[in-house]
Amino acid sequence: MTTFLTRDGTELYYKDWGSGKPVLFSHGWPLDADMWEYQMQYLSSRGYRTIAFDRRGFGRSSQPWNGYDYDTFADDIAQLIEHLDLRDVTLVGFSMGGGDVSRYIGRHGTGRVAKLALLGAVTPIFGKTADHPQGVDQAVFDGIKAGLLQDRAQFIADFAAPFYGINHGQQVSLGVLTQTLNIALLASLKGTIDCVTAFAGTDFRGDLAKVDVPTLVIHGDDDQIVPLEATGKLAAELIPGAELKVYAGAPHGFAVTHAEQLNEDLLAFLAQ
Numbered sequence: 155m156t157t158f159l160t161r162d163g164t165e166l167y168y169k170d171w172g173s174g175k176p177v178l179f180s181h182g183w184p185l186d187a188d189m190w191e192y193q194m195q196y197l198s199s200r201g202y203r204t205i206a207f208d209r210r211g212f213g214r215s216s217q218p219w220n221g222y223d224y225d226t227f228a229d230d231i232a233q234l235i236e237h238l239d240l241r242d243v244t245l246v247g248f249s250m251g252g253g254d255v256s257r258y259i260g261r262h263g264t265g266r267v268a269k270l271a272l273l274g275a276v277t278p279i280f281g282k283t284a285d286h287p288q289g290v291d292q293a294v295f296d297g298i299k300a301g302l303l304q305d306r307a308q309f310i311a312d313f314a315a316p317f318y319g320i321n322h323g324q325q326v327s328l329g330v331l332t333q334t335l336n337i338a339l340l341a342s343l344k345g346t347i348d349c350v351t352a353f354a355g356t357d358f359r360g361d362l363a364k365v366d367v368p369t370l371v372i373h374g375d376d377d378q379i380v381p382l383e384a385t386g387k388l389a390a391e392l393i394p395g396a397e398l399k400v401y402a403g404a405p406h407g408f409a410v411t412h413a414e415q416l417n418e419d420l421l422a423f424l425a426q
Contacts, residue, residue, distance in 0.1 A: 172198030182249030186213025211345020222348035260361030319405025374404025
């Protein structure tokens, strides 16, 4: 496996396909780099270098006890970018991964960044606060953590229905559901729970204010996990010149249900 060590000794796995202008993918919760395999195959077959990593605590990366916060996630990305000496890289973040690529820009700037894509992302802020009343109530996040502690495997198996919109008529194969569960169960229980705390309580508005590169925001209007009106729509309004694409009827997991449309939109964005 291809790995590198972060400065705190955490081993991070990554895959690096193709050659050309680099595209770095950051995955959602509770997944890993494999969620991007169709996007990576598509783009690397069309002249791009695609890189995806397993976040600390997930997939094939180390499972440290600590470090499940967005400053650390952003610094892990910075170290990977430096390790591979990526320049003019397009950052693509899905769901909680949209937070860490945004926090990367907030902490490390855009000197190495060409473009940004936020897909079903938790930016600018996911949880409900006094100045963000449309956010998701804390009780929802508490329920997720309780479900994980009681029976993680069953909780994640059940979570697939709203994630992929199966309960709203989306069609997803048994193979996809099996792969999703297998990927999720590779993760550390501690990391899986701590990441809920991280994405529930982190405010990325200051990070988005520092975005000064072309940005594409894609969100499904039937996202039952990360609601469009409370996240993607606001993120696009906060980033000057950002383009918002709303996928009609799409669930949170549109990288699977709308893979062809997403691949074409990413390719067009990269080619601009």
